[in-house]
Amino acid sequence: MTKLQVAGFLDNSLSNGPGIRAVLFVAGCNHNCIGCHNKAMQDFGYGEEVPIVHILDRIKNNVPVIRGVTLSGGEPFEQAENLGKLARFIKNEGLDVWCYTGYTYEYIIDYLDKFKGWRDLLNNIDVLVDGKFEEDKASENLKYKGSSNQRIIDVKASILSQEVMLFENI
Template sequence: MKLQVAGFLDNTMVNGEGLRSALFLSGCSHKCDGCHNEAMQDYNYGEEIEIDTLIDRIQCNMPLIRGVTFSGGEPFDQAYPLSILAKNIKNMGLSLWSYTGYTFEEIINSREEGKLKLLEQVDVLIDGRFEKGLMEGAKKYAGSRNQRLIDVKDSIRLKTVVMWEEKNKR
């Protein structure tokens, strides 16, 4: 199975907590004004890459990395194949963060099995469309103030949104 990939960073510290790899997916349905990855909105941007190739590349970055972050483009627009990669990442013992222009509520209430399967693998979700006018004062790891850093596991378990940064202040 393949993913349309816009780019890959072997290690980064700006796309989530700790040293991690970042996978940028091609294609985005949101078309946010001021998007800093505008070229990646095109579903044909980048190249098709086999999931096994991505797994090998991530394994080569271990044990240096703590996790992997999905960004884009829009990761949830390739949710089903990405959920397969995500499951492999979790089986490696790595944390998984994902950016999305969808809200947590839009995904959890979706009838799309791929989106739900992907969400179940994610540890921290940075949700919401990027809003250019809300950049100033944005939380660390978020692009605009409306975006939330959500602890997905607790949010699913408790059936209410649990903010990651609040949980990690304790």
């Protein structure tokens, strides 16, 4: 049974992407950003192991209230193989997928086939908020991101154009 190390789950949120969204927080992160607001979630053993079928059932119970699911953490790309499977199921439910990562889009593209599951996860993400949180660039006035260096990227458009395309529908 495919499982994820889950640090937390919100059935509905208005601050992790547009509309009402479910938010899955996964455990494990090596970025160690100064000022990280999810410091406890950096531990790869934090939270509990949960079968992805249970996560998907919980998401399905929120349809049609939610518009999509946001993957956060921790660092989602540290659990890319199993998150890619979950993201595919989420897309099949007609929901969009947002993902927060400390990696840059360019780094992900460069290492797409070097890390197991990265390609599958990226291909099932609609919007990627990329880049490490930088405390000196933080502002509460930024919509859907914590620091000004982070970008909100339209993944499908970026893959098609082979250059970073920012998500404009905010």
